[in-house]
Amino acid sequence: MNQDLIAIGKRAQIAANKLALMNTATKNKALLQLANDLIKNKKQIITANQQDLAAATQMPTKFTDRLMVNSQRIEDMANGLRIIADLADPTSQIDKGWITKDGLQILQRRVPLGVIGIIFEARPNVTVDATGLTFKSGNAVILRGGKEAIQTNTALVKILRESLQKQHLPIDAVQLITDTSHAIADEMMNLTDYIDVLIPRGGRALIQRVITTATVPVIETGAGNCHIYIDKDADLTMATNITVNAKVQRPSVCNAAEKLLIHRDVAAEFLPVIAKALMAHGVQLRGDEMACQLVSTIRPVTDEDWKTEYNDLIMAVKIVDSLDDAINHINHYSTHHSESIITNNITRGRYFQQAINSACVYVNASTRFTDGGEFGFGAEIGISTQKLHARGPMGLQQLTTIKYEITGNGQIRK
Amino acid sequence: MNQDLIAIGKRAQIAANKLALMNTATKNKALLQLANDLIKNKKQIITANQQDLAAATQMPTKFTDRLMVNSQRIEDMANGLRIIADLADPTSQIDKGWITKDGLQILQRRVPLGVIGIIFEARPNVTVDATGLTFKSGNAVILRGGKEAIQTNTALVKILRESLQKQHLPIDAVQLITDTSHAIADEMMNLTDYIDVLIPRGGRALIQRVITTATVPVIETGAGNCHIYIDKDADLTMATNITVNAKVQRPSVCNAAEKLLIHRDVAAEFLPVIAKALMAHGVQLRGDEMACQLVSTIRPVTDEDWKTEYNDLIMAVKIVDSLDDAINHINHYSTHHSESIITNNITRGRYFQQAINSACVYVNASTRFTDGGEFGFGAEIGISTQKLHARGPMGLQQLTTIKYEITGNGQIRK
Numbered sequence: 013m014n015q016d017l018i019a020i021g022k023r024a025q026i027a028a029n030k031l032a033l034m035n036t037a038t039k040n041k042a043l044l045q046l047a048n049d050l051i052k053n054k055k056q057i058i059t060a061n062q063q064d065l066a067a068a069t070q071m072p073t074k075f076t077d078r079l080m081v082n083s084q085r086i087e088d089m090a091n092g093l094r095i096i097a098d099l100a101d102p103t104s105q106i107d108k109g110w111i112t113k114d115g116l117q118i119l120q121r122r123v124p125l126g127v128i129g130i131i132f133e134a135r136p137n138v139t140v141d142a143t144g145l146t147f148k149s150g151n152a153v154i155l156r157g158g159k160e161a162i163q164t165n166t167a168l169v170k171i172l173r174e175s176l177q178k179q180h181l182p183i184d185a186v187q188l189i190t191d192t193s194h195a196i197a198d199e200m201m202n203l204t205d206y207i208d209v210l211i212p213r214g215g216r217a218l219i220q221r222v223i224t225t226a227t228v229p230v231i232e233t234g235a236g237n238c239h240i241y242i243d244k245d246a247d248l249t250m251a252t253n254i255t256v257n258a259k260v261q262r263p264s265v266c267n268a269a270e271k272l273l274i275h276r277d278v279a280a281e282f283l284p285v286i287a288k289a290l291m292a293h294g295v296q297l298r299g300d301e302m303a304c305q306l307v308s309t310i311r312p313v314t315d316e317d318w319k320t321e322y323n324d325l326i327m328a329v330k331i332v333d334s335l336d337d338a339i340n341h342i343n344h345y346s347t348h349h350s351e352s353i354i355t356n357n358i359t360r361g362r363y364f365q366q367a368i369n370s371a372c373v374y375v376n377a378s379t380r381f382t383d384g385g386e387f388g389f390g391a392e393i394g395i396s397t398q399k400l401h402a403r404g405p406m407g408l409q410q411l412t413t414i415k416y417e418i419t420g421n422g423q424i425r426k
Numbered sequence: 427m428n429q430d431l432i433a434i435g436k437r438a439q440i441a442a443n444k445l446a447l448m449n450t451a452t453k454n455k456a457l458l459q460l461a462n463d464l465i466k467n468k469k470q471i472i473t474a475n476q477q478d479l480a481a482a483t484q485m486p487t488k489f490t491d492r493l494m495v496n497s498q499r500i501e502d503m504a505n506g507l508r509i510i511a512d513l514a515d516p517t518s519q520i521d522k523g524w525i526t527k528d529g530l531q532i533l534q535r536r537v538p539l540g541v542i543g544i545i546f547e548a549r550p551n552v553t554v555d556a557t558g559l560t561f562k563s564g565n566a567v568i569l570r571g572g573k574e575a576i577q578t579n580t581a582l583v584k585i586l587r588e589s590l591q592k593q594h595l596p597i598d599a600v601q602l603i604t605d606t607s608h609a610i611a612d613e614m615m616n617l618t619d620y621i622d623v624l625i626p627r628g629g630r631a632l633i634q635r636v637i638t639t640a641t642v643p644v645i646e647t648g649a650g651n652c653h654i655y656i657d658k659d660a661d662l663t664m665a666t667n668i669t670v671n672a673k674v675q676r677p678s679v680c681n682a683a684e685k686l687l688i689h690r691d692v693a694a695e696f697l698p699v700i701a702k703a704l705m706a707h708g709v710q711l712r713g714d715e716m717a718c719q720l721v722s723t724i725r726p727v728t729d730e731d732w733k734t735e736y737n738d739l740i741m742a743v744k745i746v747d748s749l750d751d752a753i754n755h756i757n758h759y760s761t762h763h764s765e766s767i768i769t770n771n772i773t774r775g776r777y778f779q780q781a782i783n784s785a786c787v788y789v790n791a792s793t794r795f796t797d798g799g800e801f802g803f804g805a806e807i808g809i810s811t812q813k814l815h816a817r818g819p820m821g822l823q824q825l826t827t828i829k830y831e832i833t834g835n836g837q838i839r840k
Contacts, residue, residue, distance in 0.1 A: 029757070029781070029783075032780070032781075032783075033780060033781065110802065112795070112800060112801065112802055113802070114795070114800070116791055116795060118801065125813050125814075126783070126813065204637075208813050208814075209813070209814055223618075223641060224641060227637060227638060229643070229644075229812065229814045230643075231814075247836070250835075250836040253836060253838055254836065254837075254838055257838035257839060258838075261838070261839055343443070361833070365831040365833075366446070366447060367443070367446075367447065369443075369446075369540070370829070371829065371830060372829075372830045372832060373829065373830070373831055373832070374832045374833070374834065375831075375832070375833045375834065376833065376834045376835055376836055376837075377530055377832060377833070377834030377836070377837040377838075378837060378838045378839050380838070380839035381526070381528070381530060381832065381837065381839060382830075386526060386528070386839070387526065387532065387830075388524065388526055388527070398643065399539050399540065399622050399623070399827040400539075400622075400623055400643045400645075400814060400815045400827070401814045401815040403827050403828050403829065403830075404828070404829075404830050413813040413814065413817050414817050414818070415784070415785065415786075415787065415817065415818075416785060416786045416787070416796075416801075416817075416818050417779045417787055417789075418786060418787070418788045418789070418791060418795065419775070419779075419788070419789045419790065419791070420788065420789065420790045420791030421664075421790055421791075422661070422664040422667060422668065422790055422791070423668075423790075423791040423792060423795065424667055424668055424671035424672075424675070424791075424792045424794070425671060425675055425792050425794035425795060425800070
């Protein structure tokens, strides 16, 4: 095991122990100061970012746009920290308490997870967002960003740590692994003695590599092969509005819809209308045999399409014979993120919500609402698509665990 | 990947989908019938168990005692199922609900995890307990017991499945992997497409192998290197009673105390008394230099001792200079299961509860209370020593996850 990594782990654990005992007022004050210090050091951040951008001239615009940091984006990062300062501290919460038959008082307290590892790709704002969320919830964070953003991330973490030091707070609350080799990332994924949970943030390839390599527990985030199902009892105007919104309002994100299922009873009426509406927004449609027959501009779909998260202006269409067919297709191909049924039939809507095996199951609304902000959580570290520990938008609460504090007066077990 | 295992996984998933939609009354009635059918088939179970016992004549009595099933133990298994039938169904619960700024209604529902894999060792009662708990919480279970209990487990699962079939319920709610090779266990640990969570139940070696091998998410259970710390402000009579209870009342279980830390201010008074009391119960003591000086019959401790869960009448003693020394030692060597401070000082007791990084932290009570039954959970599938998803005694609630059911009237994201 890499000695530097173990040293980072040990320092994180010491910081985490201090953070767990820190009161909410101290943490909130610190977050506001971190925000101020980011703004004060804008020039330093932008200079570092320009080095990253200069090294990325070969990359597509989509990529450099994510990497780029300007004055406004630094203001946004700082505002993100201020919003987090305003949120309730989950670790100040006692979930419940009771007295046992033997007179023991048990309190179920909410406590930090400890040390959180975040492995992410090109977006430098993750550095600040993740630091804010982990700090507020009493956790230390070890960050490992992509090599394309290394100068920007290094500058950001330097400013954050200097700000903590100035405030006499544990600087190792945030640490950046500056070695961007794959080998170091692999070792980080196995640092079980020091990291309590790993949260990968990025594309499918990154998340798959973390799941396969890590022995540290992982929370899977962000894969979104989301479905809209238009039931035979749908309001077709509502169906059109929601489908267009879910597909085109922001196609690159994980809660955008990728698949459209239509009940055969309404397919002949609905498909030409929605195809025209989607194509007017530049969406390319792929469909099964019946869809292609109904609308000639739809290209044939492949089995690979059903599994694919396009993150682009592409949508695949399937005509289904029944509600159960729709449910079976979705449960088979979905990444279990968000799905929506459009129907005015209460029984069918309720059945869909119960039978679909995904984090967020909608009736008559766009999948685009699966988001910590929209849910009212204030901020999120990602959307969990797994069932263990956290499911759906992960806010501060999901960065904590519980502890039982039991108080007696000499009880022994008979 | 082994084809039989994939077939088992697929069948489990189909059963899980049906169980998720089954109402509580149906599940409760089924559990009572399972209990009756176990009792009706006592002879068949005992005959199978005698084959296992005949093959285990070379094993120590401690082992064969765990393996042995008699009429009374079958009654206990059946009663376990009846108790589970009486418990509240967590999947009938809506944790909370709210209306978002856009008028979406969000319900946070409790839902089953899906398919649970249980890998266990010699105790055949796990087969029935695990089936009862997973069934009541709406999950399908895939069991993989030790080869020493294969005849007994096969008979038990056959009876349970026949009972389900007779009741026209999904028989694949419970399946047993009868191939007891290591290779099959390893493949089961990587059956990510079909198993949602693995819960190993057994010794340290088994749990370590699962953590290292599995890509399916794991919940670690049962490792208990538990500590009792006698503070300088302790009531020493209470301290004696609790220490003796925590060590000797049932030394083989995970919530028994293995280590005794004593504040130096009370060591000279307390250690001779507690040493005498423990030794009267046959406990062998190992201690640090100062402990050995205070009581001549205490043998020197090694560093390995501090990490070891004896599960036996052995206890290691350390004299500490301060409360912080005790906390640091515990946080370093503990398996994070259960620890107790004996003190009458509120500030010191509260600080200990906050600073100790374990699932259950006691003031003035025996660690032996860390148990689903004692906590009032009714039944448990194990004690989780990890922080993710479940921590401490795992009852029915911990075998579930959440789902967001969101209902709107045409909302799209602006």
